[in-house]
Amino acid sequence: MSALSIRGVTVRYDRFVAVREVDLDVPDGTVTGLVGGSGCGKSTLGKATVALAPVVAGEITVDGRKIARRPGRGPVQLVFQDPYASLDPRMTIGAAVAQGLPRTGRAARDKEVARYLELVGLDPARAGLTPRALSGGQRQRVALARALAARPGVLIADEITSALDVSVQGAILNLLRDLQREMGFAMLFISHNLAVVRYLADRVAVMDAGRIVEHGTAGEVFQRPAHETTRTLLSCVPTLEETP
Numbered sequence: 001m002s003a004l005s006i007r008g009v010t011v012r013y014d015r016f017v018a019v020r021e022v023d024l025d026v027p028d029g030t031v032t033g034l035v036g037g038s039g040c041g042k043s044t045l046g047k048a049t050v051a052l053a054p055v056v057a058g059e060i061t062v063d064g065r066k067i068a069r070r071p072g073r074g075p076v077q078l079v080f081q082d083p084y085a086s087l088d089p090r091m092t093i094g095a096a097v098a099q100g101l102p103r104t105g106r107a108a109r110d111k112e113v114a115r116y117l118e119l120v121g122l123d124p125a126r127a128g129l130t131p132r133a134l135s136g137g138q139r140q141r142v143a144l145a146r147a148l149a150a151r152p153g154v155l156i157a158d159e160i161t162s163a164l165d166v167s168v169q170g171a172i173l174n175l176l177r178d179l180q181r182e183m184g185f186a187m188l189f190i191s192h193n194l195a196v197v198r199y200l201a202d203r204v205a206v207m208d209a210g211r212i213v214e215h216g217t218a219g220e221v222f223q224r225p226a227h228e229t230t231r232t233l234l235s236c237v238p239t240l241e242e243t244p
């Protein structure tokens, strides 16, 4: 069964249609890369899956069940580009991760927080610190731990390494890839960096002006791009131009 199913979804900001009649499936346990030029609607589609964008038509389901109308805990979790903005500066990182957990007693909660911090490569002894004490990469690890603590069936990763130093981007991407394989969630990986998408994604969807214009396996899309938009995106990444 498809983990995430997007059917005929249109998102409108006042009169502006940012996403138009999009169909997209992200099968269970797989990674779909969502690529496209700036402003084509990638983030808006990601936000729609967690009820953070005004969907005016269509339906989004996870394992056949409609997504909640309100953002928060749920089967779809989103990690944003900017860990500086997504974490409350006054909240300890332990408390941030605990937000994702199902309600339990304090001891069980602390144990789970430690487990998720360890999972993302952070020392659980730092649970009492606020984000200010962490680097950008470490903050993004906390954001990831918080999302994973909600045990999502689907993770939406929206440009999660774009705000980070190049030196830590690789570590976060490796971590994400390992966690996805280990935990088996479906992932919609939004990025303008095609090299990164190629590294992580089983399937690739290409967006242009609010529509999905091409969708296929990563091999198909990268080696035999059918749409002009895809060819243009690929031509901007010379290292990806390999002969099939």
Ligand SMILES: Nc1ncnc2c1ncn2[C@@H]1O[C@H](COP(=O)(O)OP(=O)(O)OP(=O)(O)O)[C@@H](O)[C@H]1O
Pocket: 013, 016, 018, 036, 037, 038, 039, 040, 041, 042, 043, 044, 045, 192
């Ligand atoms: N809250 C909003 N209100 C009005 N327009 C918006 C809002 N959010 C996004 N838009 C517009 O919707 C369009 C799609 O934006 P979106 O952020 O989804 O694109 P994107 O593909 O993620 O771009 P980028 O790669 O630059 O982040 C853009 O024209 C943007 O200006």
